[in-house]
Amino acid sequence: MSPEIQTVAALVVVALAAGWLVRRAFAPRKNPGCGGECGCPTGKLKR
């Protein structure tokens, strides 16, 4: 894989990661709490 293609691929991965983090930070949450990341109580458990 040439360095140029590697750069493009790396930047695509970075853009996807950044987009996911931003979306995650601002998306409204159905359940209260941290979204289950820290084990705190959420409103509803998966059935």
Add this chain to the structure above:
Amino acid sequence: MALPAHISSGVSAAPSRTPVYALVGNPNCGKSTLFNALTGLKQKVGNYPGVTVEKKIGTAYSQHGQPITVIDLPGAYSLAARSPDEAVTRDVLLGRRADTPQPDRILCIVDATNLERNLYLVHQILDLGRPVILVLNMMDVAAAAGLDVRAGRLERELGIPVIPCEAVNGKGLIELKLAMSRADLPLSRHAWDIPAPIAPAVAELQASLTANDRKPPLIARAEALLLLTDQDSVRVAGSTPLSARTTEILQGWQKRWEGEGTDWAGTLVNSRYDVIGRIAAEAVTRAGHTGPTASDKIDAVATHPIWGWMILGAVMTLLFLSIFTLAEYPMGFIEDGIASLSDWVKKDSGLPDGDLRDLITDGAIAGVGGVIVFLPQILILFFFIGLLESTGYMARAAFIMDRLMSRVGLNGKSFIPLLSSYACAIPGIMATRTIEDQKDRLVTILVAPLMSCSARLPVYLLMIAALVPGDRVPVATKVGVMILMYALGTFGAFGFAWLFKRTLLKGAPPVMIMELPPYRLPGLKDVALHMLERAWIFLRRAGTVILGISIVLWFLAAYPKAPEGATPQQQLAQSFAGRAGHALEPAIAPLGFDWQIGIGLISSFAAREVFVSTMGVVFNAESKDDDTTPLRQALLATKWPDGRPLFTPLVCFTLMIFYVFAMQCVSTVAIVRRETNSWRWPLFQIAYQTGTAWILSFIVYQAGRALGF
């Protein structure tokens, strides 16, 4: 008043949809254990009150394979809710929650060792006119305490199915599921004569609540009784304010009784207790001696004013000693595995030198690997916490700490939120819903993030590894530093609680009422499940948020590209991350931190453990060696431009002090905003915590330098 057809017939109609059961009971009577046993879920359980502060919904299956919805509700001593978690229970049972189906049937779980107190809530629930199944839990503990609890007698007295049960080891579950599967569950035949002076008021309020507040007749009766039991009608009404007519009737009766000198609330409560006392006396006999139980004997030492503290100190020392000694080998394996993976990508994967390879090795593997290496410590920490919770020792720790907490003005109920905050401040802050007094609750929310959460653990461990490297110092020193950090956070929280209670949030000194549950053998299955759940949460977080942040950090550390021939250090310095670190450097230089640490401080506002992954990304980006160096060693090799080591013991110690106090967690900020319904308090919290962190770090660093460290 005409009753619904199914009530006058004495049996409940089978619900046409999936039946909904509410699971209710006093705090710490085994609700969540039973909920888990019925639904197969892994809701957190603990041998202390206040573990559940929100409702949980799960699905159980009847003996015929039909689904049954089960709602696990927070523990309550009565329907007269005095705290937000009890209000959840009351509102679900009274059908006030739009987001929760009104339960068709109610599973009342009681602690068989303490039947009389538990029956008060049961008695109130029978007023709701819904089919009730009574679960007599902890029958084994009751038998061991010499109590003979006769389920048949209770069944005859209350007129509802009564199932003896040992939820913790699954005994009685089949009988319970059989009862839950019945289509024709009987309604209680228990008759309670409301005291004569109060009865007309109940009838009038019930009629008004039905006509003017659109309540179903039996719910209206239960609400009428609640309004008359609690002096605070606004609190009883909760989110459904009373109509003007009902309020007028209520105030009219209260005025009349005040004139007559009638204690209407006391009369109602006493009347209930008279009935309950009679039922309990019929159903329970105490066999054998009535001397101190085994729990009492252990408590004589474990809660002793001197021995209690010594035992607590010994337990904490053992915990941290295990973290350092037992975790050493698995940690080494993980570290070697991560280094081998990184080396394989660099040398043997066939991927030539380039951005993608750097992203994988210096971003993803270095960032995530730097955090994952601490998994064994996290597992050990939660194994010990699980053991202490399961045996009931945590409640004793609360009792011991309360002597101190009450002196600084903290409510006794603050202990569980503060204890939960050692795992994560978010469940701790949510657990403050058990605190009735709003000012006490706010004080607890404000200081809870000072307790050292598990996200700080990787930061502490990394800094201790750099502070006291290798085998040069005994493990006792590492344990001592770790205990010091936890103690600083804990006593810092107490100090700020003292300050807030005397300035911003003045209030009456709190009264501690805490029930000490009996000691039990640890439920190893629950402890193991809890530990594995924490491990999964940790790994999932590492594989999602930390991975995402590490990838973005790699970009910020790698771009914009420096001119050809620049050293890795020069590249990092002129990158986006480097520029941000340099911008922060003037503010943190007095603390002994350089711009590279500054990058970690900025990124770890997302979550504290991101500091470790940031250091992994930053120092891997700086090193262009073909062999991957473990982060601990990379930190030790880092130097200032003039050749002095960057991570001196004093800087490592100062950094730990900073992380003890700084509010480096965006999720906590969000949850404080939600729980206080205002931006004022989270912003205040960021300001006071970060300000304290800076000031104390400054004092420690400058004093350390002055002393020649």
